[in-house]
Amino acid sequence: QQPVQSPQAVILREGEDAVINCSSSKALYSVHWYRQKHGEAPVFLMILLKGGEQKGHEKISASFNEKKQQSSLYLTASQLSYSGTYFCGTERWIGNTPLVFGKGTRLSVIA
Amino acid sequence: NAGVTQTPKFQVLKTGQSMTLQCAQDMNHNSMYWYRQDPGMGLRLIYYSASEGTTDKGEVPNGYNVSRLNKREFSLRLESAAPSQTSVYFCASSDRSGRAYEQYFGPGTRLTVT
Numbered sequence: 671q672q673p674v675q676s677p678q679a680v681i682l683r684e685g686e687d688a689v690i691n692c693s694s695s696k697a698l699y700s701v702h703w704y705r706q707k708h709g710e711a712p713v714f715l716m717i718l719l720k721g722g723e724q725k726g727h728e729k730i731s732a733s734f735n736e737k738k739q740q741s742s743l744y745l746t747a748s749q750l751s752y753s754g755t756y757f758c759g760t761e762r763w764i765g766n767t768p769l770v771f772g773k774g775t776r777l778s779v780i781a
Numbered sequence: 782n783a784g785v786t787q788t789p790k791f792q793v794l795k796t797g798q799s800m801t802l803q804c805a806q807d808m809n810h811n812s813m814y815w816y817r818q819d820p821g822m823g824l825r826l827i828y829y830s831a832s833e834g835t836t837d838k839g840e841v842p843n844g845y846n847v848s849r850l851n852k853r854e855f856s857l858r859l860e861s862a863a864p865s866q867t868s869v870y871f872c873a874s875s876d877r878s879g880r881a882y883e884q885y886f887g888p889g890t891r892l893t894v895t
Contacts, residue, residue: 672823702883711871712824714883725881757823759884766831766877768814768839769884773823 671696673760675772682779687746690775692758694739701734701741702759702769712757716743745777753779783807785887787872793893794862802857802890804872812875813855814884815839815847817868824871830855831877862894 673694682688692701700719703726704712716726718734718741726732734741745752755776759769788803806813815827826839828847836847844866846858855874859866872887 700880704884711886711888712884713886717881717883719880723881725883759824764880766812768812768826768829770826770840771816771824773821 672770673701673758673772675756675758675775677775678773679776680778682745682748682752682777684748684750684779684781686748687744688748688777690743690745690756690758690777692741692743692760692772694760696739696762698734698736698739698760699763700761701732702761703730703732703741703743704757704759704771705754706757706774707754715756748777748779750779750781753777785872785874785885787870787887787890789890790888791891793895794859795895796863798862799858799860800862801859802870802872802892803854804856804887805854806872806874806885807853808874808876808885809852810874810876810885811852812877813849814873814875815845815855815857816871816873817841817866818871818889819868827857827870862892864894866892867894868892 703715706712755774759771785806814829816824830849833852870890873884875884
């Protein structure tokens, strides 16, 4: 079941903060975050696992509320290089099942 | 270390033609995936291969076939292309041996079916 991302799009000025949300109607084991710049491939940002383990980007933070099946990606003091489309991908259980990606959030940072 | 490579980068087909999209990874990953990306739809899984010798359908497998040729290579075949298959196709791979893993994506193939 595809996770729901919000907002669909957001425009920021450099230095502003943004929060991107990802929610599921089913219990989750993990949430992954990827960023895709225009015309390029998605690139891994962060993974959050049930139980609190995290692995990812130094300058980007995220949270995972296991009870609400929600994750939020926090982009602080945004830079022009943060522009792109952000995707969350979810797993419902540990194992070799593939990620299910949301439709994405388009972030534009302007000077 | 090239990561994940895909060929071709661009392709135009006529309706009914067939073609194979090639994908290879040099990271010794067990799992490989094929996605299609359409505007506003996100990344939708076509097929995946959890390990060499196995393949499974994803969300949108109709009209496609795959072959896991060896551990490195995973190809996607369109037997009779249709305009609805116009899309950007991404191959990805990952090492699923640990709890925390990341997927590495290839540069994509932009396919147009007329």
